[in-house]
Structures are given as structure tokens and as C-alpha cells.
């Protein structure tokens with residue numbers, strides 16, 4: 001049995017109840033075969049893959065808080081410190097009722113390779129809780145965040161582990177968590193990224209994941225002698241990533257005709273009105289029905305359905321496993337040219353393969369959404385030097401990073417004879433740096 005198959009079998013046995021983690025590991029290890037097979041004996045002796053698939057450390061803790069009725073609520077908090085070979089653990093905190101250890105491990109595992117691709121010195125980590133911020137008052141969210149940080153603050157720090165936002169964790173939650181960290185630890189340091197601009201946040205971090213996704217997509221199009229101008233784009237999600245992806249796509253001259261949330265989706269043939277979407281989602285924290293109510297050109301549909309709309313480019317920006325095989329078939333049938341993932345693992349493995357086999361240019365989240373964490377690393381740099389850069393400086397660095405990522409993954413794929421397979425390219429390019437650092441640091 002090949003070393004990759006041996007490790008896959010072990011990981012499956014050991015983590016049988018964590019389907020998302022297994023899916024992430026399977027995708028990465030399968031695509032690393034050309035690299036691993038060429039150095040099989042060495043990597044097997046070093047147990048390199050077993051080490052990469054085992055978190056360095058993971059924390060699970062009780063998060064008690066009091067709701068507005070005086071009732072005590074209890075949630076579960078997690079932080080997985082997956083790999084620190086190339087830098088302090090770095091990765092977001094997800095607050096969503098679906099969160100469990102398998103979800104956090106899949107996200108932490110992907111983060112290792114994504115962070116490596118940015119070219120910046122950040123290791124992989126992820127955390128979160130099954131707390132649902134939806135429908136909670138600001139005071140309830142604060143009570144949860146303070147309780148969560150009261151425990152989490154023991155394990156993190158500006159040079160050890162630096163959490164940030166993810167689903168359900170935005171500027172409001174980061175603010176409450178930062179305040180509690182400072183109060184308990186007595187340290188004013190860059191322990192979180194995605195902070196507000198008045199207390200150490202970086203300009204362009206809010207926009208970074210969505211903007212970065214479009215900078216990479218634009219480079220992909222350019223490499224195939226195409227441009228964004230006049231393209232029809234379909235986006236899922238209506239959160240941080242989706243909103244700024246829509247905004248940048250429009251600035252590049254494309255027309256974005258959909259967005260979605262966890263209950264329904266919008267088809268707006270005249271193009272999504274970003275200001276209205278921001279008002280509905282960022283200010284009112286309301287449903288997309290409010291968008292449709294305020295916009296005569298928009299249709300609202302219950303459930304899921306954005307992938308049935310004819311497009312040139314599809315950008316899944318909501319959550320994992322939201323683009324399934326039937327969606328992939330529909331996209332191909334409608335002539336879609338490119339799929340770039342703003343979310344983490346939104347496309348299932350069979351859907352990814354179908355898209356690739358049918359000539360769709362497919363860039364996975366580890367490369368395509370790396371602009372968020374890259375800009376978080378730029379926030380860390382600014383915090384360390386106690387300076388802040390202008391929007392233009394940060395944005396220029398972000399553009400540069402995304403263009404480099406595209407060419408690195410494209411070149412890595414070519415080097416191993418998989419030209420145009422950006423999934424293989426991203427996994428190999430991300431893995432090479434981490435593997436070299438782990439080998440140099442000995443058995444640890």
C-alpha cells in the first residue's frame with residue numbers, strides 16, 4: 001500500500017465521526033500523491049503525514065453565560081492549534097450552531113496550507129463555538145464573548161496564537177473579545193485580527209477576503225486571455241466574504257446577479273445593489289426578504305438555488321458543502337467558465353472533479369480566499385511595529401499576494417504535470433513549505 005493510502009486509512013479509522021475533517025484530509029493527501037510518492041521512504045520514516053494530520057493541541061471548554069431573561073445558557077468552545085511549523089497559529093473563530101470538533105479540525109487543517117500559500121509567517125489554527133449569534137441582543141453576544149474569552153485567553157497571544165473572524169464572528173464579536181482579553185491578561189497586543197480601526201485594526205481587512213478572491217479570479221481570467229469586464233457572476237452567501245466579493249466584481253465591470261443566506265436567495269438581473277445589501281446584512285442583521293422588499297428588480301426564493309442561474313463565473317462564499325454534484329452539472333450545462341471558492345470547502349469532492357473534468361477553471365478556497373488571513377498577517381505586522389498603513393498600501397500588498405498565489409499554484413501544478421489543476425497546485429505549493437520547515441525542526 002502506498003504511504004498516502006496507509007495514512008488515509010489510519011486517519012479515517014481515528015476520526016470516523018468527523019466527516020468534514022476526513023473530506024479535507026482526503027482532498028489534500030490525494031492531491032499530494034506526486035510529491036509524496038517521489039519521497040515515500042523518507043516521509044514514511046519521518047511520519048510526516050501522520051504529524052500533519054494530527055493537531056499539535058486542541059482545547060474544548062464550557063462557555064456559560066446569562067441571557068436577557070436571566071437564564072444561564074451553556075455553549076461549547078473550541079480552539080485547535082493545528083500546526084506551528086511556519087509561524088504562530090492563525091485562523092478564525094466560527095460561531096454557528098453547527099460547530100463541532102470535526103468542523104473546527106477541517107478548518108484548522110485547511111488553514112495550514114492556506115496560510116503557507118500567503119507567503120507570510122503564520123501557522124494553522126481555528127476555533128469557535130456552537131453559540132448562535134442570530135437573534136441575540138448585543139448584551140447577550142457580549143456576555144457570550146466575554147465568557148468565551150475568559151477561557152480562551154489562557155491559550156492565545158500575539159506571538160503564540162492569533163484568532164480572527166469567521167462565520168458569525170465579525171467586528172462586534174472581535175471587539176468584545178479583545179476587551180475581555182486585555183482586561184484579564186493586562187496586555188494591549190495584537191492577539192486578535194479583524195479589530196476595529198480605533199484599536200489596532202487594519203484598513204482593508206474587512207474587505208480583504210472578498211477583494212482578494214476577485215484579485216485572484218481576475219488573474220486567472222487574464223491568464224486565459226479573458227477579463228472580468230461584462231461577465232455574469234453568481235455569488236452565494238451574503239456575509240463578509242460575499243458582500244466584498246460582489247463589490248469588487250462590480251468595480252471590475254462584472255454583473256453579479258445573485259446572493260443568498262441560510263434561508264433563501266436573491267436573483268437580481270439588474271445586478272446586486274451592494275449598498276442595500278450592506279444595509280440589510282451589516283446594519284439591520286436582517287433576512288434577504290428585506291432586500292427583495294426594497295428592490296423592485298429582485299426576486300426572492302426560499303431555500304437554495306443560486307447555481308441554477310446562468311453565469312460565466314461562480315463564487316461560493318457561504319459555507320462548506322454548498323455546491324453539490326447536481327449544481328456542478330447545472331453550472332457546466334450553462335457554460336460557466338470558472339469557479340473560485342470564497343468559502344472554505346464549499347464544493348464537494350465529486351462536484352469539484354466534475355467541474356475540472358468538464359474544463360471549468362476551479363480554484364479552491366485555500367488559494368482563492370487566502371486574502372483574508374493574509375491581510376490579518378499584515379494587521380499583525382502593523383501591530384508589531386505600532387504603526388498603521390493606508391488603505392492603498394494594504395490593498396496593494398493584498399493584490400500582490402493574490403497574484404503571486406495564482407502564479408505559484410499554477411506553476412506548482414505544471415511542475416508535477418498537472419497543468420491547469422489548481423487544486424493539486426495549491427495543495428502542493430502549500431505543503432512544500434510546511435514540510436520543509438517541519439523536517440528542519442526535527443521530530444516535534
Ligand code: NDP
Nearest residue numbers: 166167168209237238239240241261262318319343344372
Ligand atoms: P458571515 O457570517 O459573515 O456570512 C456567512 C454567510 O453564509 C451568511 O450569508 C450566512 O447566512 C450564510 N451561511 C452560513 N452558514 C450557512 C449554512 N449552513 N447554510 C446556508 N448559508 C449559510 O461569514 P463569512 O462571510 O466571514 O464566511 C463565509 C465563508 O468564508 C465561510 O466558509 C468562512 O469560513 C470563509 N472565510 C471567511 C473569511 C473571513 O475573513 N471572514 C476568510 C476566508 C474564508 P445568514 O445571513 O442567514 O447567516
Ligand code: 2IT
Nearest residue numbers: 091092164166372373376
Ligand atoms: O478561513 C479563514 O481564513 C478566516 N476565517 C480568516 C482567518 C484570519 O486569521 O484572518
